[in-house]
Amino acid sequence: MTKMMPGTLLATCLLTASLLPQMAQAQGVDAGVEKAIDIYECAGALSYGETAAERYRVSSEALWKDFERLENSSSVKSDASDLEVRKRWVRAARGKGPGSMHKHILSVARACEKQYAPKVISEPPVARKPGQYTQADLRYHIQQTGDYAAVADYIVHKYPGGKPLFSELPEGEFLGEFIRKIGAKGVRKFSDSAILGITRQHYWQYNPPATLIISAEYRKRLRARKYSQVQANNWARREQQARTARAQSGVYASPSIGRARTVFQTCTVTTVSGYGGGRVTKCKTYK
Known part of the structure; x- marks a missing residue:
């Protein structure tokens, strides 16, 4: 798969500007391909930002891998996606003066971070009194205290x-x-x-x-x-x-x-969706 190279990105985007009249004749793309291009754009923007020492809550590598999965399972092509993203960026920065391309790509990266960063969905904790501890609570207590x-x-x-x-x-x-x-x-x-x-x-x-x-x-x-x-x-x-x-x-x-000064803990599970997600267990202590 062809990835954007941050060091040459601005130069190639400027070169793409000369091709815009021909690209304007291109046919539209379907929703699946459009989604893949959006992911490719986010991966490229995050990659560019990372090279500029920006820090994000989602890595460009995760999005590159997501794009690769789409590329391997559909008609999505990396070269075509790369060309379309450069076209978008040239259009967005045109006529806005020096440094506009750099600023636009970093703004895209922040928008992509907001879109793809893990979203935390917490299950409502159930406050259990001592008489309501479950087997899972007791097992966790033993793991923590022996x-x-x-x-x-x-x-x-x-x-x-x-x-x-x-x-x-x-x-x-x-x-x-x-x-x-x-x-x-x-x-x-x-x-x-x-x-x-x-x-x-x-x-x-x-x-x-x-x-x-x-x-x-x-x-x-x-x-x-x-x-x-x-x-x-x-x-x-x-x-x-x-x-x-x-x-x-x-x-x-x-x-x-009471003499042993033991505590029991009841645990709730937090589901983290998005890139790098999973299930996180948090426990509340009852003395």
Whole structure:
């Protein structure tokens, strides 16, 4: 593809002026070709501005690549586009005195920057209270803090009865997932309430490794207290009642979260369109 060379651009534009009478006889172009010429003009103007040490929020290279895609998939020709753009610029600068071509090209570059720079479209953030954290929020919290114990507390206090019998519990599946990941050493940091809740209730559909890890930790804590079966049952019942009461009052986390000074964050996604666009995740902190 023939690209405009910034160093010779003004000279060739002036040369093009002598050809304008012949070009005036040329036939019009269709909308697709016109769009390609517009992109070519923006790429050339940005390239010229970049050479003049101007800075833009979109690069000429991105537009050159866009033009190449059009050139490869249609009847668009780079030589014809180049000639048409030079024609436009000569016409725009004619009779306006020295330096008018330079000023016009830079003004085109700024207009193209405004047209093609990434446009940010933010999805309205949803302010979630602690009892409304999603699995994605909890996963992000762990990624940022490594505090698995706080998240385990949060889940068992939000769902004191465990997983509903005939439905899924995404947070419960996530609980089993990270218990399997952190193993016996990791669950030692879990509160008694979390260990008892996970042991006595079902939080995941099928995860034997996680079940074995929690059962082993539960037995170790019983041995440390030298509890009989009756004492163990009473202990579990007291903790269950406390978790249920907290859930009914809207307090989903055990006191261990406060002691650990943990924070949760809820995240929203921002979609950036245009050149260099994509999806950006931003998170709000709830203490």
